[in-house]
Amino acid sequence: MHSVEQARDQILASVAPLASETVSLSVAIGRFVAEPVRSAVDLPPADNSAMDGYAVRSQDLACASAQSPVALRLIGTAPAGAIFDKSVEQGTCVRIFTGSVLPHGADAVVMQEDVKQDSRDTPQILFVDKSAPWEYCRLRGEDVKSGALISAAGDKLTAPRLSYLAAAGIASVRVARQPVVGLLATGNELREPGTPLPPGAIYESNRIGLAALAAQIGAIPKIYPLTPDDLAATKSALELAFAECDTVITTGGVSVGEADWVKAALTGIGGQLDLWKVAMRPGKPFAFGRWKEKLFFGLPGNPASALVTFTVLTRPALLRMQGAGDFLGPATFASLAEPLSNAGDRRDFMRVSVDSAGRASSAGSQSSHILSALANSAGLVDVPPKTTLPAGTQVSLIPWS
Ligand code: AMP
Ligand code: MG
Numbered sequence: 001m002h003s004v005e006q007a008r009d010q011i012l013a014s015v016a017p018l019a020s021e022t023v024s025l026s027v028a029i030g031r032f033v034a035e036p037v038r039s040a041v042d043l044p045p046a047d048n049s050a051m052d053g054y055a056v057r058s059q060d061l062a063c064a065s066a067q068s069p070v071a072l073r074l075i076g077t078a079p080a081g082a083i084f085d086k087s088v089e090q091g092t093c094v095r096i097f098t099g100s101v102l103p104h105g106a107d108a109v110v111m112q113e114d115v116k117q118d119s120r121d122t123p124q125i126l127f128v129d130k131s132a133p134w135e136y137c138r139l140r141g142e143d144v145k146s147g148a149l150i151s152a153a154g155d156k157l158t159a160p161r162l163s164y165l166a167a168a169g170i171a172s173v174r175v176a177r178q179p180v181v182g183l184l185a186t187g188n189e190l191r192e193p194g195t196p197l198p199p200g201a202i203y204e205s206n207r208i209g210l211a212a213l214a215a216q217i218g219a220i221p222k223i224y225p226l227t228p229d230d231l232a233a234t235k236s237a238l239e240l241a242f243a244e245c246d247t248v249i250t251t252g253g254v255s256v257g258e259a260d261w262v263k264a265a266l267t268g269i270g271g272q273l274d275l276w277k278v279a280m281r282p283g284k285p286f287a288f289g290r291w292k293e294k295l296f297f298g299l300p301g302n303p304a305s306a307l308v309t310f311t312v313l314t315r316p317a318l319l320r321m322q323g324a325g326d327f328l329g330p331a332t333f334a335s336l337a338e339p340l341s342n343a344g345d346r347r348d349f350m351r352v353s354v355d356s357a358g359r360a361s362s363a364g365s366q367s368s369h370i371l372s373a374l375a376n377s378a379g380l381v382d383v384p385p386k387t388t389l390p391a392g393t394q395v396s397l398i399p400w401s
Contacts, residue, residue: 004347007278008313011288014274014295015320018177018246025166028157030218031175032323037151040169042141047102050136054115055094055106058131069116069126078103093125102137109136144168154325176323181219182241183207186227186234186253186262187301205371206251206306213310216401219318229253234265242291246321249314252301255285262298263287271296281346282368283309302368308349308380311398332397334360339390342383351377354397
């Protein structure tokens, strides 16, 4: 049996990033940068005002105070988006707005709240305080210099990063292609939700949850019809899915029962099985293999097992395919509101709910067929074998999203 880390390392070693494509920033959320991106401009592109107020020469206000205000003659307005055509000479000032380019000659801005009179009433503005050079000014290039690296290969395009690239003049970006992930569910007992349920049958629930997990990380799920427990049917279902997808995920049929045809079907169509069985709970019968250059993940059928093994072992590979630099995401922590116990000899990825104060508790029964606790969980806590983590323990949380 493989440890979780051995299995993950072996899987990741088999992953080749997909080819890259150019996409508009407007549809790039969640994608991963494939090539370094450099700024097209200085940011800000010019010295400009941080406030609505008056552009001044700071030395003109060296002696200004409430007792002896300094009057400066207002010579015009510097609107946003244009260059003011005159220079601020000694004894003058210019009306300015947040983001307006600083007029030539000015080296400071005084907030309009800090002046005595307003330009509406008089062309003279009274200043009652000193001003320091570059006060309330935003300087050209202080954020980014033109040509500077603003995104490296592997960076995830989050909302703030998209804003950053847009501000730097970038309209489109090279990103790795999104893997198409075929989702198959095996089992004679399975029926489609929304259809009648005959005696002995259950509704199929893995493909929809896995499709959601895959889509959340930028993969494109493709749901295939239910596959019966039959070698020939499983082989042809796998062949079709491999022909149409970059990666194929099955659920069920990877255990040791007579009806578990998935591994035989993979090898039967010329694929290879690279590993089977991982020391984790839920999810021990997890299988991983390949068909040509495409990856195969055989997840166990129980709903908790399928979603947990996807998250722990498949998700990293789908992220790596998209060129992600980091497949674990930012660390998330919670503190245990109650003890979590694992009496078994495999690591237990326990389903926990987390309250708004970050306190985690068991989401309910940890049996792998229990959907209610799975549904109420925010994520997983990895509890080592034969271990009780006491209440108050700070734990890392593996969130569902
Ligand atoms: P298996 O891994 O095929 O032995 O299935 C283990 C358990 O999971 C059995 O109780 C199955 O009925 C159940 N199961 C398998 N596949 C699914 C599925 N796609 N949706 C819901 N339950 C499933
Ligand atoms: Mg089965």
